[in-house]
Amino acid sequence: xxxxxxxxxxxxxxxxxxxxxxxxxxxxxxxxxxxxxxxxxxxxxxxxxxxxxxxxxxxxxxxxxxxx
Amino acid sequence: xxxxxxxxxxxxxxxxxxxxxxxxxxxxxxxxxxxxxxxxxxxxxxxxxxxxxxxxxxxxxxxxx
Amino acid sequence: xxxxxxxxxxxxxxxxxxxxxxxxxxxxxxxxxxxxxxxxxxxxxxxxxxxxxxxxxxxxxxxxxxxxxxxxxxxxxxxxxxxxxxxxxxxxxxxxxxxxxxxxxxxxxxxxxxxxxxxxxxxxxxxxxxxxxxxxxxxxxxxxxxxxxxxxxxxxxxxxxxxxxxxxxxxxxxxxxxxxxxxxxxxxxxxxxxxxxxx
Numbered sequence: 001x002x003x004x005x006x007x008x009x010x011x012x013x014x015x016x017x018x019x020x021x022x023x024x025x026x027x028x029x030x031x032x033x034x035x036x037x038x039x040x041x042x043x044x045x046x047x048x049x050x051x052x053x054x055x056x057x058x059x060x061x062x063x064x065x066x067x068x
Numbered sequence: 069x070x071x072x073x074x075x076x077x078x079x080x081x082x083x084x085x086x087x088x089x090x091x092x093x094x095x096x097x098x099x100x101x102x103x104x105x106x107x108x109x110x111x112x113x114x115x116x117x118x119x120x121x122x123x124x125x126x127x128x129x130x131x132x133x
Numbered sequence: 134x135x136x137x138x139x140x141x142x143x144x145x146x147x148x149x150x151x152x153x154x155x156x157x158x159x160x161x162x163x164x165x166x167x168x169x170x171x172x173x174x175x176x177x178x179x180x181x182x183x184x185x186x187x188x189x190x191x192x193x194x195x196x197x198x199x200x201x202x203x204x205x206x207x208x209x210x211x212x213x214x215x216x217x218x219x220x221x222x223x224x225x226x227x228x229x230x231x232x233x234x235x236x237x238x239x240x241x242x243x244x245x246x247x248x249x250x251x252x253x254x255x256x257x258x259x260x261x262x263x264x265x266x267x268x269x270x271x272x273x274x275x276x277x278x279x280x281x282x283x284x285x286x287x288x289x290x291x292x293x294x295x296x297x298x299x300x301x302x303x304x305x306x307x308x309x310x311x312x313x314x315x316x317x318x319x320x321x322x323x324x325x326x327x328x329x330x331x332x
Contacts, residue, residue, distance in 0.1 A: 026228070026238050032280045039206035039227050046204060073137060073154060073274045075267070075329075080149055082331060083266040084142055090296040091254040092187065093220075093265030095245040095287040099313040100191035102178065 009034070134159065141214055142262040149263075152214035154271060158221065162211065163198035166218035170194070170248055177255040187254055188290055188313075189246060194221055197244060207243065210271050212264050220247040220264035224272055226279050229286065232305055233319050240276040242287035245269075254292055269300050273325045283325030288315040301328050 011019065022033045044054060087093075134157035140149040155162065171193075178186055201207040206227040212220045222245045228238035247264045249255050272285045288311050289297045298304060301324035308317040320328070 026230075027236055028228070028238060028280055032228075036228060039204070043204055043206055043227065073139065073267075073270055075139065075270060078331065079270075079329070080140055080142070080263065083263055086299040087262050087266055087296065090265070090293070090299065092252050092290060092292040093245065093247050093268075093296045094187070094189045094290040094293045095242050095297070095318075096189060096192070096290065096315075097241075097243050097288055097311070099188045099290070099315070100193075101188050102174075102186055102190035 139212065139267050141212060141219060141264055141267060144259055144262055150214060152212050152219065152267075154267065155211040155213055156208070156271075158198070158209035158211040158218075160195070160198050160202060162213075162218065163202070163209065163221075164195045166211065166221060166248075167193060167195040169217050173249040174255075177249055181255065185254070187249075187252070187292075192244065192246060197223060201243070208275065210268065210275075212267055214261065218248065219251060219261050220268055221245070222268040222271060224275055226275070228279065228281065231284055231286070231319060232317070233303065233321055237284060238279075238281050239284040239286050239319065240272060240279055240281050242272055242285060245272075245287065265296055266300070269297075269320075270329060273320070273329060276325070282322040283329075284320060284322055285325070286317065286319045289318050290315060294318075301325075 019030050019033055022028075023030045026033065026036075028036070048054065134155070136156070137154050139152050139154045141152045142148070143150045158166075174190055178190070198209060201223060202209060206225060208224045208226060210222040210224065211218045223243040225241040225243050227241075229241055231237040231239045245265070245268055248261075250260045251262070251264055253259055269285075273283045276283050276285050285302075287297070287302075288308060289302075294304065294316060297318045300320065302318040302320045303324070305317045305319060307314050311317070326332075
């Protein structure tokens with residue numbers, strides 16, 4: 001973990017807009033947002049690969065299972 | 069990730085006083101009291117210390133068989 | 134994984150001793166720590182009434198490492214001294230929104246505990262103090278590294294609430310969402326600075 005690697009990414013306009021908007025909303029740098037995205041993606045992927053389901057719930061609607 | 073934590077001598081003094089009366093420092097997103105498995109282990113040990121004679125008998129019977 | 138020197142207080146000798154702050158505790162280290170901790174805990178439990186058993190007595194750090202250690206969002210820290218792990222912290226860097234300042238992100242302390250032989254809850258003669266303070270300082274440092282300016286949050290166990298208040302963390306009351314309805318605490322950037330520097 002002590003070693004850090006650099007990666008260059010080319011983003012579409014929609015992806016860039018999403019990145020800018022999240023960085024502003026969360027008061028984080030764009031790099032920090034990209035790191036968050038990767039951590040969350042890995043977490044969801046590992047747990048779903050083990051047979052778990054990702055569920056969203058709101059006060060108005062019933063539980064909604066998000067199949068990725 | 070290399071930590072850059074630097075704590076002064078004064079910090080250690082202040083925190084020594086602050087921690088003096090604390091019973092515990094635990095924090096967690098869920099509690100897990102001592103499990104059944106741990107309780108059972110404890111119960112077994114109590115039985116064996118209470119009756120050394122019966123424990124010996126059990127062992128010798130096992131050896132005989 | 135990295136190691137750096139910190140100090141903790143040897144209560145029996147009443148002097149500060151050098152300990153190692155382990156950033157990125159390995160599964161092997163977690164296994165050994167769990168073995169030491171559960172053996173010690175068993176001895177204490179036999180001597181104290183059940184009502185006084187710690188509510189976190191069943192935490193299994195090896196199992197926690199197996200569950201979270203493989204994920205980039207989580208980090209394990211430990212304070213090692215006298216060849217034993219004296220305390221451990223599992224930190225989530227999957228940032229959450231601060232409940233004090235909803236525009237800011239915060240690092241969450243998933244689990245934090247000291248070894249059983251360091252707890253006044255279990256023994257009248259604990260071995261080391263300052264383990265908790267060093268781990269809170271570690272969490273604050275990690276928060277800075279993540280761009281969260283020292284903000285951290287956690288759910289304190291009832292008998293540990295006093296400790297987190299002593300760190301300057303704000304008690305935001307019982308969290309109804311928490312499965313055990315523990316109190317939720319947050320440390321602001323200002324409180325983190327005061328905790329680390331005294332001003």
